[in-house]
Amino acid sequence: MIDPTLIALSPLDGRYARETESLRAYFSEFAFIRTRVRIEIEYLLALSRDVHLVRDLTDAEISKLQSLISDFDLDDAARVKDHEARTRHDVKAIEYFLRDQLVGTPLADVIEWLHFGLTSEDVNQTAYALALRDARDAVILLALDRVIAQIAMLAREHKATPMLARTHGQPAVPTTLGKEFAVFLARLKKQRASLGAHCFEAKLTGAVGNFNALVAAAPNVDWLAFSEKFIRAFDLEPNLVTTQLAPYDNWIYFFDAMRLTNSILIDLAQDVWRYISDDIFKLRVVVGEVGSSTMPQKVNPIDFENAEGNLGIADALFAHYSEKLPRSRLQRDLSDSTVRRTFGVALGHSIIAYANIARGLERITAHAGKSRTDLDAQWQVIAEGAQTILRAGNFADAYEAVKELTRGKSLTRENYHAWIEALAVDESVKTKLRELSPLTYTGLAEQIVERVIK
Secondary structure, three states: OOOHHHOOOOOOOOOOHHHHHHHHHHHOHHHHHHHHHHHHHHHHHHHHHOOOOOOOOOHHHHHHHHHHHHOOOHHHHHHHHHHHHHHOOHHHHHHHHHHHHHOOOOOHHHHHHOOOOOOHHHHHHHHHHHHHHHHHHHHHHHHHHHHHHHHHHHHHHOOOOEEOOEEOOEEOOOEEHHHHHHHHHHHHHHHHHHHHHOOOEEOOOOOOOOOHHHHHHOOOOOHHHHHHHHHHOOOOEEOOOOOOOOOOHHHHHHHHHHHHHHHHHHHHHHHHHHHHHOOOEEEOOOOOOOOOOOOOOOOOOHHHHHHHHHHHHHHHHHHHHHHHOOOOOOOOOOHHHHHHOOHHHHHHHHHHHHHHHHHHHHHEEEOHHHHHHHHHOOHHHHHHHHHHHHHHOOOOOHHHHHHHHHOOOOOOHHHHHHHHHHOOOOHHHHHHHHHOOOOOOOOOHHHHHHHHHO
């Protein structure tokens, strides 16, 4: 047999099929059909249980209906697709499939209650909300947690490892390697909390959001209360003020949080890439790997490069969702439908990137000797501390004096200490100046790392 990954159009189902397989349970066509079958069955059961429009069902009949959910398989999905080929309407195809399952059974008399008073979006948007919520909990957060754990480990391990910081690409005040990771850790922890706390909205409000058909057929039912209870039964947040579509604003909050999370990770990938380029980090050599088809010595930061590309694709889609989905012509149009079917694509490229970043972080080793050499060659980076100490000692024009010594120049330890001895200041001030060193001028970096990790 031909390996299907070799002829897949999308790399998510081809080259990266193994990395994205976990999302198929939520965003494949099969998963989408199965979830909508579940919603239709749960709705039929609720019409019987909660508002008694459908006759009381026996335990055996309830089990039969629930089995249509639990036993739903690829053959069943193919039958739905056969109906869709004729109807060109995916939700009506599901209704026809369910009708087929009940014909000739004791449940034949409740067939007309299938999809009773609903519009397709009552089913579709609930299904997508479930897919987004469940994929977040079972896949996305777990992949992100792996990255966060790696960053926390590096922050803790290197909280006291001094390194040369750079602002505008130029040598700047020293920091620690752990502190640099702690900044990313703090940012990602906030985003993780935001993503995990998000409550997805869904709707059951009818064709234009007013329950028109339901009220016409059963005016004595409290349809607002029914809708709220039905949606909450899925652990979703009901939106009762809608058109045919529930506004996508709620989902866009989640997509925007995903996009910001990914942007932070692009920032991380680019910084680590630079640290590897500058020899601050070494990449562990893996036996059998090749870094270049022509240069045998190469060990490339491919995990971070791969992540950056995949995060960019994901964020482009998330940005499109934020731009496209809040807009709908009047009650609705179908231009959102094809966009929604790419939700799994955006999440797929995200988890590929998360896996690559986690793998890349596992392979890096700090080259502490290089950091110490860099700092010892750049004594001018303590200029900030020197001029601040002089200011505190009431030295006139302290900034200008240190600027004259350091700006655009490479300063050595010997030059710096000779300058100190020539200063007309108290010995206590000179003592503080002598205590400055690029290797120790890291402020409260260690304490900040501890706070973030705690």
